[in-house]
Amino acid sequence: MTDITAGSVAIIARILMVWALGAAPAVPCVEAAEPVPALVSIAAGAFRHRPAGEYLRAGFPDDAPRVAIGIDHPFEIMRDQVSAQAYDACVAAGACGPRFGAAGQAEALPATGVSFADAQDYARWLSDGTGMIWRLPTDAEWAYAAGSRFADDGLGAKTDSANPAQRWLLEYDSVAAGAADRDPVLRPAGGFGANENGINDLAGNVWEWTSTCYSRTRASAAGEVESVTENCGVRVLEGRHRAYVTFFIQDAKGGGCSLGAPPAYLGFRLVRDPARPSPFARLRAWLGA
């Protein structure tokens, strides 16, 4: 896993952008002086992962089975969460909406109070400005990159399917245990340390949006999938525990949900795809087609 220096990425970005569009782009553009975020390369591979979403076995909630997931292509992920400074530059450019609770916050802190929609807007703006494809990681990519920082939400307990309350109580205790020692004070990049891949602040107090939609899988008693219903109005967040939040919500704290412990802060980091966009694809994206 290697860090790629910001400067060289920026230069390459300019070259690629000019190459891709053939002329000075009309889209808002990040100046070369604007640092491209530090990235960590994640190699292709495979791992076992418990997918996000609700899983019903024979009609009763159960742990989804862990399955083998292939990461077919290497990707690069931001070493740090998108900072307040970086996000607010997008706001200043008129391409992103204001964050929740941003006033008076230090620029070096992670951008919090951002919705899934805000994160998408930022990814689009950064892609336009750098000529690279930036996007949110999928839940599986996040877990793969997070490694030991990923919190598997399997309860691992055989619950009595005739008593739905057993699982509710187990889930409640599991989330409560994770919430018990949380520190509400935001920390600058690196404040929660790096994981084994050199990625900072995973599972600190800022939850990160992923592009994965909420889903409900129905399986038979034997585990054969009978149906999957997706709801992309709700997206998966990863952090100290997995969370499902509606796409336009910027702050999930509230005063405590009806049940469970909500994420403390909502933020994000992006991945950069290795695949360079073709001029045609760039043009299509630019035209919004």
Added chain:
Amino acid sequence: MFTRRTALLGAAFAATAPVLLGRGIAAASESMTPVGLPADLSTLTRRKVELVRPPFVHEHEQVAGTGPQIIEFTMTIREQKMVIDEEGTTIQAMTFDGSVPGPLMVVHQDDYVELTLINPESNSMPHNIDFHAATGALGGGALTLINPGEQTTLRFRATRPGTFVYHCAPGGPMIPWHVVSGMNGAIMILPRDGLKNEKGEPIRYDKVVYVGEQDYYIPRDEDGNYKEYDSPGDGYSDMLEVMNGLIPTHEVFNGAVGALTGDNAMTSKVGETVLIVHSQANRDTRPHLIGGHGDYVWETGKFNNPPEKDNETWFIRGGSAGAAMYTFLQPGVYAYVNHNLIEAVSLGATAHFKVEGDWNNDLMEQVSAPGPIPRG
């Protein structure tokens, strides 16, 4: 030397005086202690009770095993900075015994409540206590005003059975400020023969919990962030401005957002009968147990009135305490909320009960788990 403490002391006494004059007591006297015939309590036994931190309640009998007694309590007033939400917002709280709310005191009707109130030297302000359960002298407030470094002992007879608020009331604008800074709690005066249903038949609880709801009014800076103060007095004028707007920034159970959720959630089991005592010393509220009910509810908290039955939500008037009794019938996680749901979710008035036991499919069953809508 004129210090902040001197100023606050002056403000408190100045504010108290007109009230006392208005009631025509103690105005001409050096002492605020009224003179009367001494009470003969020589035949009564004394019992000392150690108070415990809410939501827990000290051990007590539901049916009195003896005749009336003198029940001795001690409370120490603590001025202390407290964290009141998950973001770490703080208040310079004023508390009875170090918790918001103060501890629930439990006695029986016709017992004598004898409270020793201590205001340690380390505090900055005078305090007192007004028992809504007590008769005369502003609920005891006029007899208990003590400066830092002083203590006092008040005795009153618990003549009326019920749940009642107590709070600090040091005079004038100090009164609401001390109350919304956390200085309130409740006392439960049980009938000597215990609680009764609407037919007058005895009913019992297996467990009692005390939920004290608190409205806070935390000032914000120009960026909208909550301000932090070094002492109660420093935040006084800012807080008064927020208070006068009547919209709390926080509405919480037991002192802080999440004080009764997660690891601090209350517990019960199917078949267990729980009495929930709920107080709000300043502002109306409407408790509701999501997925449960109030089997017996004393909405105004006064046990000489028959309880209401089968309530969905009950109304606790600001400045009162009520009691609801419920036997859990189904396991799971229950949210106990102020059913102004904005206050429950956005301002913090949510507690949880974790209830163990067997599921009853007769009461409820998921006939068909969520799945795709069938075609055709």
